[in-house]
Amino acid sequence: MTLRYPNLLSLLAALLLITTACERRVDEEMLSTTTPETSDLAVRPNIPDWHKDAVIYEVNTRIYTPEGNFAAFQEHLPRLAEMGVDLLWFMPVHPVSEKNRKGELGSPYAVADYRAVNPDFGTKEDFKQLMAAIHAAGMHAIIDWVPNHTGWDNAWITEHPDFYTKKDGEITDPINPDTGESWGWTDVADLNYDNAEMRDSMIAAMAYWVREMDVDGFRVDVAHGVPVDFWEQAANALYAIEPLFLLSEGAVPAIVNNGAFVMDYGWEMHHTLNEIAKARGANRNVQTDVSNIARAEGEEMDEVTALAIDEQLAKQRADYKRGYKMQFTSNHDENAWAGTEFQRMGDGALAFAVLTATFDGMPLIYSGQESGIDRQYEFFKKDQLEWGDYKYADFYKTLFDLKERHQALWNGEYGGELKKIETSNDEMVYAFTREKNGDKVAVMINLSGEPQRVTLDGGDFAGTYTEVFSDQAMELTEGMAVELEPWGYRVLSK
Structure with a gap:
């Protein structure tokens, strides 16, 4: 065959350069049209309305089904919607680096390619179909984003070593x-945020998932390890595309107060709950990594009581001017490294779940909690959830339906302020009300393994309520006595 172009290799090389330049120009144009010259985040973060009463559910795709892929997970969407889940957070969906990986499959947080999908999970088209099904079910989805580091065989390592x-x-x-x-974290390489080109490339990759893959936002891993000014830059670019929901893994007030993130982790509150469980003898996992809150105050561990919750709430209110916390009893980190909610919280696991579902902030449940699975799952290799009969699905549905129906329990400023009900034993019983626009909820929880009989000594709580789990009427009056079984709870709707 005679070649029409005698220098075909040169032509192909030129076309490759043109294509690469066009792709780079598209990214640069995307950033130039979506990044305002000055930040107005302190005034107008672009956040969707649906987050106001949302409940979040963490999806560990790798272990969720025997197949461990998007298509198999999609079969669970109807039951999750029925349970009252509004927002799905997917652990990283990107390919996992092979170089320096830990274990058989490596950490999902060692990203090999920011614009690709883990082939174990399926294809980009599979992911798009999943997103379409999620939206059709009336839910939304965010994906885990890992901006602090990449895997060692990420293309940036060789193409842009100055990014690190x-x-x-x-x-x-x-x-x-x-x-x-x-x-x-020897399986990942640290990114250098002094490099402006790397910053632009990171934002362009995030924008790709919004524009092309239809995600509704991001849960950002190690957000606290990245400079604050990057999050202003990134949030301005991303919010200019469409309303998004951004969740920070850390607990850094600056990146919530400036409007970049609407929610971050209630880590300190979570550790406080773990400490209360341990002090009350519920904790049966000696390796639990809990905070040193009590010890830092010169107290013995067995002195930690429900009063520590108020201390954490006061600190949160002082530090944060906007946004709200994600409250939880478990997540993938806790399950893998600190123990299940049953190992850390023992017989009090459901009592603490009631607290996190009615407290100030958005409640999270992790894959499998609706089945009460008391097992730690492998992090670096294939494992599988043992679903059983979803024995706690109705428990969570009752709480999540209550949250949706009652504006008093909505998230952050959209819900009612938490106000304490004073009892005759506030060290063991945590009681409070939340009220907003005529909606009122009262909650009383025995945070101890002993039965408690307390009098309601003070607070704006009087009235006739319906207890949501028993559907029984209950009258609350000043000075009345209330009996709670060990780790018992009453959730009252008015």
């Missing part, structure tokens, strides 16, 4: 700034 932090002239894994030593 160097130590002794070599790309390094993430370093603890307090000690100068490695965090031990």
